[in-house]
Amino acid sequence: MLNPKVLMTIKDLPLLAKTVIDGFMYGFNKSKVKGPGLEFSQYRSYQPGDDLRWLDWRMFARSDRYYIRESEVETSISVRFLVDASASMNHDDDGIKKIAYAKALTASLAYLANLQGDSVALNIFKGGELFSLPSKPDPQHLQRLFYNLQQVDPAGAFTKPVHYQELFAGNGRKELLVFVTDMYQANGEINALLNSLSALRHEIIVFHLMGQNELDFDFKDFSTLEDLETGQIIQVNTQRAKHTYKERLKEHLAAIKSNLAAKRIVYQMVSTQQPLDEALRVFLVQRKKGAKQ
Secondary structure, three states: OHHHHHOOOOHHHHHHHHHHHHHHHOOHHHHOOOOOOOEEEEEOOOOOOOOOOOOOOHHHHHOOOOEEEEEOOOOOOEEEEEEOOOHHHHHHOOOOHHHHHOOOOOHHHHHHHHOOOOEEEEEEEEEEEEEEEEEEEEOHHHHHHHHHOOOOOOOOOOOOOOHHHHHHHOOOOOOOOEEEEOOOOOHHHHHHHHHHHHOOEEHHHHHEEEOOHHHOOOOOEEEEEEEOOOOOOOOOEHHHHHHHHHHHEEEEEEHHHHHHHOOOOOEEEEEOOOOOOOHHHHHHHHHHHHHHH
């Protein structure tokens, strides 16, 4: 159910998000996502009206008394989704565009955050401008996020730093920031953004989307390659360039990971052919970490 090619046939974004999370949660202990929390705190005596699911039967067997196993309740947080919708996100990998994968990933994580009682916000970086949907806790807000995300059609270059002030106009509350991007930048715009956000001490996850054809340099024998943001076209003999490309790509990805780690930013490279499971797990780990702080 989490295979990207199957998911992209679902055109209704809320349905897609529900399908992803239901598939992810199949066979998974839902108490890890929603309910009394993850961290065991203490036992207390059973009181009428308590949820019987939290009775500890081993304690009953030892003491012949009913005890409830209490956990530390996780507090809700604000989760802000930052989506790169510059033209390079139109890159196609065997029928799956980066922007389609980004929408599926963002919608699924927003749905999951909503299950946890978190408020969600959305920022879209497109054509040099910034769209902002503020954080709200009401249930209808998630539908507004889905609607605005559904309308995204990548265009232009990544938003310039002059527009970032909208991101800093909140109440100063720490947030969990989830940035979905291909990390393509002409003049360090994305680095500038992450530097500014990191300075505010937010928890940040970067999901770096790459086509599997980019990772493998699988563009057949000879190809005409076009930069989707500048329009520059070059001729490439992919067989001759493949080894050099892969070496430089390895160095490039290592540099990105090292740079973000120095800022305490969680980094996850994701292929657009990769099921969404790993991205969801990374989100849950960081969500739990942020909720405890």
